[in-house]
Amino acid sequence: MIQLLTPTHWKDYELIDCGDFEKLERFGDLILIRPEPQAVWDKALPESEWQKRHHIKFKGRSATAGDWVKKSPKTPDRWHIEYKNPEAAIKFRLGLTSFKHVGIFPEQAVNWDYISSNIKKFKTPNPKVLNLFAYTGGASLIANAAGAETTHVDSIKQVVTWANENQEISGLNNIRWVVEDALKFVKRELKRGKKYNGIILDPPAYGHGPNGEKWKLEDHIKEMMRDVVQLLDPEEHFLILNTYSLGFSSVIIENLVKSAYPQVQNFETGELYLQATAGPKLPLGVFGKFCKIKA
Template identity: 85%
Template sequence: MIIKNILSTQIQLLTPQHWKDYELIDCGNFEKLERFGDVILIRPEPQAVWPKTLSEAEWNKRYHIKFKGRSATTGEWAKKDPHAKDRWHISYKNNDAAIKFRLGLTSFKHVGIFPEQAVNWDYITESIKSFSNPKPKVLNLFAYTGGASLIAKGAGADTTHVDSIKQVVTWANENQEISGLTDIRWVVEDALKFVKRELKRGNTYNGIILDPPAYGHGPKGEKWKLEDHILEMMQDVVQLLDPKEHFLILNTYSLGFSSIIVENLIKSSFPKVENLEVGELYLQATAGPKLPLGVFGKFRKFSK
C-alpha cells in the first residue's frame, strides 16, 4: 500500500511564549488550574480528559476562586478567600505592541480573555509591521473583548471591531481605554451581515481575523452555527482582502473541526492563497500536559 500526503501544508502545534501574566499550572479530570496575574482560578475544561498531574491537595492549596457549574454553560464562582477580587487587570506585550485587559468573573465561566490567542496576536503584529502601508485596515469579526483589535491598533492599524453582543463590545472599549489606545471602530452587528454590507460598499482590508463560536446569535436573533455558515462567511470574507498585501486568521474552537477541515475550507474559498499555515493552538501546563484549544488557519501576502 502506498500512502500519499495529499495535503501540502504542514500541520503546526503552537502555544504562547513568554507571557508573564498568564500561566496554565495544570489540567486534568475536566478542569484547569490557571493563573491570571496574581489570581489563580479553577475552571471546567471539557477537553482535559486525562488525570491531573498535581495532587488535589496541591490544587486546593493554590487556587483562590473556583467555578462551580450548574449546567454545561452557567454556574457560579466560589471564593476560597472572601477578599479575592471580582475584577482585575493583566497585560500582554510582544515586540510590536503592548495591551491591557480588565478581567472579571462571568456566570458562564469566562473571564474576558482566551490566552491561547496570544499566538495569533503575534502573527497580527508581525504582519502589520511588514506591510508597506503604514496604517493598514484590519477587521476583527466575532471580536469578543477585543484582544486582536487592541493588538492590531497598538501595532498601528486602522481597526474595526465587530461583535453581536453589546456588553462585550463595551468591555472591549474599556480594555481600549486602559491600554491607552483610541479610535477603534466599534460595531454591534451580526458578523455575516456586516461582511455582506462591506462587500456592497466595495471596502477592503489588509487584515481580517475570525474567531467564530460553534453556536451564537446576532443582535436581532440571527442564528449562527459554525458548520452551517462558515463556508458562506469565508467565501465572502476573502473578497474583502486587499489583493496586494493582506493577512487572514481563522480560529475555531469546535470539537468537530480539524485543521484539515480548515485547510480545505480556506483553499476552496481562496484558491490563490499564499503562505498558508494550519494547525492547533494549545496551552502548555507548567505541570506537563498540553491542553488543546482550537484549530487555526492563517495566511498572508506582502507587496513585492
C-alpha cells in the same frame, strides 16, 4: 504542514495544570480552577496542591452557568493583566462571569503575535484590519497597538462595551466598534467596496446576532469565507480563521481556506494549545492563516 503552536510571551498568564475535566490557571496574581471539557486525562499535580494554590473556583449550576467560590472575601471580582510581545503591549480587564469565562482566551496570543508582526511588516500606510466575532477585543487591541485602523464586530453590546474598556486601559483609541451580526456586516462591506489588509475570524460553534440572527459554524462558515476573502486587499493582507468546534480539524480549515481563496500564499494550519507548567498540553482549537506582504 500541520503545526502545534503555544504562546511564548505571556508573563501574566500561566496554565499550571489540567486534567479530570478542570484546569488550574494563573491570571496575574490570582489562581483559578475552571471546568475544561477536553482535559480527559489525570491531573499531573495532586488534588491537595490544587486546593492549596487556588484563590477562586468555578462551580457549575447547569450546563451553561455557575458560581465562583472564593477562599477569601477580599479577592476581587475584577482585575487587570497585560500582554506584551516585541511589537506591542495591551491590557485587559478581567472579570468573573456566570459562564466560567473571565474575558480572555490566553491561547489566542499566538494569533496576536501573527497579527502584530504582519502589520509591522506591511508597506501599506495605515493598514485596515477587521476583527469578526471579536469578543473582548484582544486581536483588535493588538492590531490597533501595532498601527492598524481597526474595526471590531461583535453581536453582543455588553461584550463590545468590555472591549472598549480594554482599549481605554491599554491607552489606545480610535477602534471602530460595531454591534452587528458578523455575516450581515461582511455583506454590507462588500456592497460598499471596502477592502481590508487584515481579517480575523474567531467564530463560535453556535451564536446569535443582535436581531436574532442564527449562526451555526458548519452551516455558515463556507458562505462567510467566500465573502470575507473578497474583502482582502489583493496587494497586501493577512487572514486568520480560528475555530474551537470539536468537530473541526485543521484539514477541514485547510480545505475551507483553499476552496474560498485558491490563490492563497504562505498558508499555515495547525492546532493551538496551552503548555501546562506541570506537563500536559491542553488543545484549544484549530487555525488556518495566510499572509501576503509587498516586496
